[in-house]
Amino acid sequence: MTFDSKAWLAEAGALIGDAHVLAEEHGDDLTSYTQDWGGKFQGRALAVVRPGNTTEVQAIVKLAARTKVALVPQGGNTGLCGGSTPDDGSRQVVLQLGRLNRVREIDTENNTATVEAGCILQAVQEQAASVDRLFPLSLGAEGSCQIGGNIATNAGGVQVLRYGNTRDLVLGLEVVLPNGELLDVLRGLRKDNTGYDLKQLFIGSEGTLGIITAATVKLYPAPRSKVVAFAGMKSIAQAVCLLAAMRHQLGERFTAFELLSAPAVDLVHCYFPDTPALLEANWPWYVLMEAADGGSDEALREAMQDALMSCLENGALEDVLLASNLAQGNALWMLRENITHAQKMDGGNIKHDISLPISAIPAFVDNALLMLDNAFPGARPIVYGHLGDGNLHFNIAAAADVDPGHWQLRTGEVNKAIYDIVSARRGSISAEHGIGQLKRHELAHYKTAMELDIMHRIKAALDPQGLMNPGKVLQ
Ligand code: FAD
Ligand code: MLT
Ligand code: ZN
Secondary structure, three states: OOOOHHHHHHHHHHHHOHHHEEOHHHOOOOHHHHEOOOOOOEOOOOEEEOOOOHHHHHHHHHHHHHHOOEEEEEOOOOOOOOOOOOOOOOOEEEEEOOOOOOEEEEEOOOOEEEEEOOOEHHHHHHHHHHOOEEOOOOOOOOOOOEHHHHHHHOOOOOOHHHHOOHHHHEEEEEEEOOOOOEEEEOOOOOOOOOOOOOHHHHOOOOOOOOEEEEEEEEOEEOOOEEEEEEEEEOOHHHHHHHHHHHHHHHHHHEEEEEEEEHHHHHHHHHHOOOOOOOOOOOOOEEEEEEEEEOOOHHHHHHHHHHHHHHHHHHOOOOEEEEOOOHHHHHHHHHHHHHHHHHHHHHOOOEOOEEEOOHHHHHHHHHHHHHHHHHHOOOOEEEEEEEHHHOEEEEEEEOOOOOOHHHHHOOHHHHHHHHHHHHHHOOOEOEOOOOOOOOOHHHHHHHOOHHHHHHHHHHHHHHOOOOOEOOOOOOO
16 A cells, blocks of 8 residues: 555644644755754654654554554754664654653652653753752753653763763653553662563663653752862873772762863864863873762862872872862863864764773773774874773774865774774773664674574564664664
8 A cells, every 4th residue: 555645644643733743745844853963864754743742652653553654763862873863754753752841750758750751851950959859860962862862872971980871860661662552660669670670671772662751760869069170191091090099089979080082172172262271281181070979068179189189199190170169160071071062063083982891991092092003094083981981982083184074984994993992802882872873783793693683582572563763773
């Protein structure tokens, strides 16, 4: 039977309201939904549908299942692997979750928030703060990414060191399955050993197994004090020693440990010239650290200062600045967060989001930099990331005299060279960004046959028609 797109759009409009069904056929511009944040992927879609509640999501999913239309779930569309971008268009619909943005419940005794998938991450943080709690997930895109997208990608960010990945923050989920049925495991339990923990399947599944419509997440006591420091050092090995020493001395109070290479810092200064110089001397590597707790600012500053001084004496760092106030601390964070934006402005960089045991990072970096020198002379490594989690963004920009467009054409070659080194050390080719369409071919190469087979069997069991975000994660 031929597919009648007009009839499909009309039926979707009848289910959720015509105003919430956008289509080129209706003269709507879909570009902001069909292109990814980094501008690497541009697809087409029959429509963008924006249901307003879980029942409407179910209705759309049932319609899609009956008419064999593929759905591409989309949150804030800030993902870095093309997971929320549709591909060919004729039979793909973007299911945009932004209208599911209600906070259903905040339980201050259970320390949980139950929020709908389309809530912007920053709004969830603010809701938590309004009841004197912390929702600790924090990342550069927090002003536009959605909690559903964070869960679907198992996002990491800058506080994983203390609070874990998104997976560690989720207690319960509500999920619309590919046949339109509702899986309600929206419980706020910290202990529940009643067989398989089904919610875990959907966390990090990048929209390939179902649509997350709501979640119950953990809240923590809001910290009363926070201190930020910035240190310079000669080597990554020193940074790894610094991490161990600071964790040992500050324990649970130590919340963030971010690595910045000199080229990454220089790039921010180039594209954001108002960024202040932070240390007097230049170093090949820098680390941004943060500690927070429930005591006074003075006590925390003193503890951080003591820890840093002993690290300076022990040779784990060469130079350090302890932010004197909130504004200086924010400026340090701005420097870190602006690396991603500066790289986008610079263009043509090949991104890698790898993880390794922290102890293996110095040797990996030495090895990978040497390989680059030999195999890709002139290429500019822009290395930074969440060293405290063993996660580096080992990005490679084009050599100064190479056209960024030509450099992009060498992505496969560069990826293979880096990922082979990572894989030989039993690391991961995607620590926190996911697979999407960017890394699906590499996943097929670097994951074991048995892991892939189990993933395919789970996919087939839950989504036998293959309509849930096809072409993402699995080939
Ligand atoms: P989208 O991009 O819309 O979607 C991402 C994936 O999730 C897609 O596969 C999509 O189909 C699926 N999806 C979205 N919503 C749902 C849903 N409700 N149900 C089922 N599937 C769904 N990531 C990190 O991990 N750490 C960082 O530090 C970090 N920093 C970033 C900084 C910047 C400046 C930018 C642009 C991105 C950064 N990211 C980071 C990547 C990105 O922000 C995260 O992956 C984020 O979790 C994606 O959320 P989103 O709502 O934008 O999801
Ligand atoms: C970050 O840590 O800044 C993000 O993961 C985004 C990026 O890769 O730049
Ligand atoms: Zn990151």
